[in-house]
Amino acid sequence: MWAHLKIELYKIFRRPRTYLAFAAITALIGVIQLGLLVDGKEYTSFVMADFTSSFAVDGKILNGYFICYVILQLLLVHVPLLIALIAADMISGEANMGTLRLLLTKPQSRTAIVTAKFLASVIYTLLLLIWIAVMGLFVSMLIFGTDDLFLMKSSYVVIVKESDVFWRYAGAFCFAALAMLTVTSLAFFLSFFAENSIGPIVATMSIIIVFTILSTMNIPIFNIIKPYLFTSHMITWKEFFDFKVNDANEAIVGSIQYPEKIIRSASILLIHIIGFAGTAILLFRKKDILS
Amino acid sequence: MMMQDIVKVDNLSKQFGHLTAVDDLSFSVKSGDVYGFLGQNGAGKSTSIRMLLTLITPTSGHIELFGYDLNTHRKEILQQIGAVIEKPDVYKYLSAYQNLKLFAKLSGVKPTHTLLMDQLEMVGLANRANDTVKTFSQGMKQRLGIAIALVHNPQLIILDEPTNGLDPQGIADIRNLILILSKEQKKTVIVSSHLLNEIEQIASRILIFDKGKKLVEGTAQELFNTAQTILQLDTTNNTQALEFLLQSKWANNLQPMRDGQLIIQLDKSDIPLLNKDLVANNIEVLLLQPRHSLEDYFLQITAGKQHVGTFKN
Numbered sequence: 001m002w003a004h005l006k007i008e009l010y011k012i013f014r015r016p017r018t019y020l021a022f023a024a025i026t027a028l029i030g031v032i033q034l035g036l037l038v039d040g041k042e043y044t045s046f047v048m049a050d051f052t053s054s055f056a057v058d059g060k061i062l063n064g065y066f067i068c069y070v071i072l073q074l075l076l077v078h079v080p081l082l083i084a085l086i087a088a089d090m091i092s093g094e095a096n097m098g099t100l101r102l103l104l105t106k107p108q109s110r111t112a113i114v115t116a117k118f119l120a121s122v123i124y125t126l127l128l129l130i131w132i133a134v135m136g137l138f139v140s141m142l143i144f145g146t147d148d149l150f151l152m153k154s155s156y157v158v159i160v161k162e163s164d165v166f167w168r169y170a171g172a173f174c175f176a177a178l179a180m181l182t183v184t185s186l187a188f189f190l191s192f193f194a195e196n197s198i199g200p201i202v203a204t205m206s207i208i209i210v211f212t213i214l215s216t217m218n219i220p221i222f223n224i225i226k227p228y229l230f231t232s233h234m235i236t237w238k239e240f241f242d243f244k245v246n247d248a249n250e251a252i253v254g255s256i257q258y259p260e261k262i263i264r265s266a267s268i269l270l271i272h273i274i275g276f277a278g279t280a281i282l283l284f285r286k287k288d289i290l291s
Numbered sequence: 292m293m294m295q296d297i298v299k300v301d302n303l304s305k306q307f308g309h310l311t312a313v314d315d316l317s318f319s320v321k322s323g324d325v326y327g328f329l330g331q332n333g334a335g336k337s338t339s340i341r342m343l344l345t346l347i348t349p350t351s352g353h354i355e356l357f358g359y360d361l362n363t364h365r366k367e368i369l370q371q372i373g374a375v376i377e378k379p380d381v382y383k384y385l386s387a388y389q390n391l392k393l394f395a396k397l398s399g400v401k402p403t404h405t406l407l408m409d410q411l412e413m414v415g416l417a418n419r420a421n422d423t424v425k426t427f428s429q430g431m432k433q434r435l436g437i438a439i440a441l442v443h444n445p446q447l448i449i450l451d452e453p454t455n456g457l458d459p460q461g462i463a464d465i466r467n468l469i470l471i472l473s474k475e476q477k478k479t480v481i482v483s484s485h486l487l488n489e490i491e492q493i494a495s496r497i498l499i500f501d502k503g504k505k506l507v508e509g510t511a512q513e514l515f516n517t518a519q520t521i522l523q524l525d526t527t528n529n530t531q532a533l534e535f536l537l538q539s540k541w542a543n544n545l546q547p548m549r550d551g552q553l554i555i556q557l558d559k560s561d562i563p564l565l566n567k568d569l570v571a572n573n574i575e576v577l578l579l580q581p582r583h584s585l586e587d588y589f590l591q592i593t594a595g596k597q598h599v600g601t602f603k604n
Contacts, residue, residue, distance in 0.1 A: 007393060015384055098380025102439070105344045105376065106397040107369035289346040 004108065004116030005123075012086060012120055021082035022131055025075070029135040032071055033143060036062060040144075047152060057150070064141030065149040065165045069241070071136040076176060076234070080183040080208050081201075082128060087121040087187035088200035091284070095195040095291040104289055114284040118188055118277050125184045129177050137169055151241060160241060164253045172237040175262065178269045179234040183208065185276035186230075192280045195291050230272045233265035295322045296355075297447055297479045298343065303352030305338050305503075312338040314503040316352070320447075320481060320496070325473045327494030328483035334500035336483040337377065340451045343481070344374055356447070370399055373445035377452050379436025383425040387416050387435050390424060391442060398443035410438040414468075430461035437468065448472060450482045454489060462489070469493050521546065522562065524553040525578035532574045541565060 012018050036043060040062040048057070091114070094100035103113060149160040160168065186207065190200035211231035214222050226232050242257040256262065298320035305313040313335045320326045328336040341347040343354060345365050354361040356368045381390040388407060395402035411417045414434035424432060433453065440448060450469070454462040470493060472478040484490050490497060491511055498508045507514065526532040532553060536545055546554035557565065562579065569576050 003396065007396065010393070011382065011385075014382075014389075097383070098378055099382060101341075101344075101346055101376050102374075102380065102394070102436075103397065104346055105369060105372070105374045106394065107366045107399055108397055109366065286348060288348060289341065 001112055001116060004112050005119050008090075008116045008120035009123060012124055017085060017089075018124070021085060021128055024082060025079075025128065025131055026135060028075060028078070029071055029132070029139070032074065033067060033140060036067055036070070037143065059150075060145060060147040061150045062144060063147040063149075064137065064144045065146060065160075065162075065169070066151075067140035067144050068137040068169065069149065069151065071132070071140070072172065072176065072237070075132060075136070076179070076237075079128065079132070079180060081205055083121075083125050083180055083183050084187040084201045084204040085197075086124050087184045088191045088204055089197035090117045090121050090188055091191040091280075092194040092200050093191075093197045095289075096197065098291060100291055101289045110285045110287075111281060114281050118185070118281065121184050121188055122181060125180050126177055129173060129180060133169075133173050137173075149241070153242075158241060158243075159251070160243070161251070161253060164243075164251075167254075168240040171240040171262075175237040175240065175266065178266055178273075179230075179237065182230050182234070182269045182272045182276075185273045185280075189276040189280040192283055192287070228268070230269055233268050236262055236265035239265075295358075296320070297322050297324075297357060298326075298481070299355040300339075300343075301353045301355075303339065303342060303354065304350050305335075305342060305347060306350045311503050313342070313349075316503075316505050318498050318505065318508055320479060322446075322479055323473065323477055325469060325480045325482065325493050325495045327490035327497040328481065328500065329485070329487065329490045329494075329497055330483075330500030331485055334485075335503035336485075336500055337451055338503075339500075340374075340376065340449055340481070340483055343449065344372065344376070345369070346376070370443070371446045372449060373398075373440030373443065373447075374449040375433070375436040375440050375451065375453055376449075377455065379433045379439075381424050381432065381435060381439065384423060386421045386423050387411060387427070387438075388420040390435060391438055394439045395442045400443045402442075406442070410442050411435075413441075414438045429456040430458065430464075433457060433461065433465070437465075441472075446479060448478050448480045450480065452484055453482060454484065454486065466493055520559050520562070520581050521554060521556050523578065523580050524555055524576070526553075526569065527575040527577060529553055532569065535569070535572050535574060539568065541568070 044061050048061070091100070094103065104110065146162055146165075148162050149158075149165045151158040151160070183204065187200055187204040190203045191197070194200050208231060211229045215226055215229050215232040239258055239262050240256060244252045244255040244257050246252055296319045298318075300319065301317050303313055303316040304311065316335070316339060328339065330336050338347060342349050343356070343361075345361065357371055359368055361368055382393070385393070388411065391407050391410060392402045395407065400406070408417055408420065411420050414437055416431060416434055416438065419427070419431065424435065427435065433456075437450075437453075440450075450465075453465050453469075457465065466489065469480055469482060473480055473493075473495075482490070482493065494511065496508065496510055497514060499506045499514075524532065536542060536553070536555070541555065541557070544555050544557045546556050548554060555565070566576055566579055
């Protein structure tokens with residue numbers, strides 16, 4: 001398996017397309033950081049206009065932690081496309097190139113080949129997220145410094161102590177990884193059915209867009225299916241930034257307000273990952289290669 | 292000495308929905324054979340080859356290679372097979388050397404630099420080893436495909452339409468390579484083609500397909516050895532000759548026209564009678580020549596009679 005995985009990773013990282021995603025992430029984050037560096041104060045005063053009229057805010061709101069939160073909110077909507085570019089190409093791209101038939105005439109088990117392909121796209125996804133973490137969190141911390149994390153929620157404000165933030169980001173990125181791996185496994189699953197990568201890429205994005213719309217629309221008929229849509233659970237990483245308070249309404253350091261929400265969402269995403277990837281692997285074992 | 296059956300196929304069928312791509316196919320290939328699959332496009336050659344390589348699952352039937360059941364010994368069997376299926380598609384963004392190294396690993400071979408360069412040398416690509424495949428011509432890709440097929444020194448080599456898209460020199464090179472593999476290296480080769488002269492020149496045994504079914508199997512010699520002779524007829528007025536033949540007792544002997552020429556099949560003893568009849572009807576015979584080509588035989592058993600008596604424009 002390790003030998004197969006090395007071959008698949010070698011193929012992924014020999015293709016220029018792979019680096020496009022990393023370049024796109026770098027450019028997107030760079031643009032956000034530059035914008036906030038130049039005009040960040042105006043942005044924060046606009047966002048907090050209602051709040052600052054009643055309260056005096058001390059400290060550096062526009063810090064690295066805050067920038068990373070903004071970046072995560074913006075990027076996790078677009079990263080699925082970059083993931084689909086590679087994951088949706090894993091089987092269909094080889095079918096299109098004609099290399100799939102050559103690959104499967106070699107004395108290797110189909111299960112090992114397809115599992116290695118899936119694991120390679122998992123590694124690619126994780127590397128992309130690590131790159132987002134490096135650029136979005138560490139570079140932002142370097143440029144903007146650190147302080148307490150000040151977040152405006154819909155009906156309340158959250159201030160996370162500087163010393164209590166970093167582990168929350170670690171948890172948020174781990175959860176985001178699970179959310180993005182759901183996209184990876186969906187794209188990989190769809191890749192099984194096509195002989196060029198455009199179809200599965202478009203199909204993956206279409207499913208995510210439709211499910212996201214269904215997840216956000218507050219219509220009773222859709223509310224029934226919402227809990228089962230993986231897109232409803234992809235944004236649960238934000239739960240890491242809500243904490244419990246004590247009787248004096250003070251934040252309990254190291255706590256999460258609704259940990260059960262995170263566990264439930266993570267479980268549903270995990271079921272989707274296993275379902276999509278497992279089905280693709282099972283189907284691939286009996287697939288007739290006609291390309 | 293009894294030659295060992297390398298490939299043994301029994302009652303193999305493959306259906307895609309309502310379409311029967313391969314219908315109750317049985318054949319065997321002996322060690323050292325150059326076994327030709329011959330048939331028109333869509334006859335079932337590629338589907339049969341893909342079933343031999345486990346790319347397609349048969350609907351029914353049994354395949355045995357090297358004495359093992361393909362279903363239960365897939366990995367062991369594929370270790371002894373090298374194949375080029377239709378187009379020699381490889382990773383275009385990798386170099387010839389990188390492609391060969393990658394597939395050598397997948398074939399279970401330790402890809403030493405010497406081994407890889409020797410293979411590239413053999414197919415004439417050593418000087419392009421480090422160039423990406425996207426800069427290669429079709430012929431070069433085909434040669435790289437063959438190097439990949441041979442890198443693990445397989446006993447059985449399967450080449451599906453290996454000369455597709457090649458220029459005459461490329462076709463000749465592939466033909467020579469097959470003969471070297473068979474005669475010098477004692478490999479068993481299965482080669483499919485819709486080009487009759489290609490198969491005729493290299494195959495020791497031939498299987499002719501049509502519409503998914505085996506029509507006939509044998510050596511080229513056996514296939515030629517028919518009771519009747521196929522003749523090419525040329526006269527001073529072929530239109531008049533055709534009209535006469537269609538209305539005469541020879542009408543049933545007429546074959547589909549090939550390259551605008553009248554073709555007639557009859558017993559050798561009838562040749563003087565035909566000549567006499569034509570002359571008696573004021574048709575001067577310029578040529579009445581036996582044809583000994585697999586093409587005639589192939590067209591005879593696969594083509595309908597719909598072309599009889601029509602000239603090519």
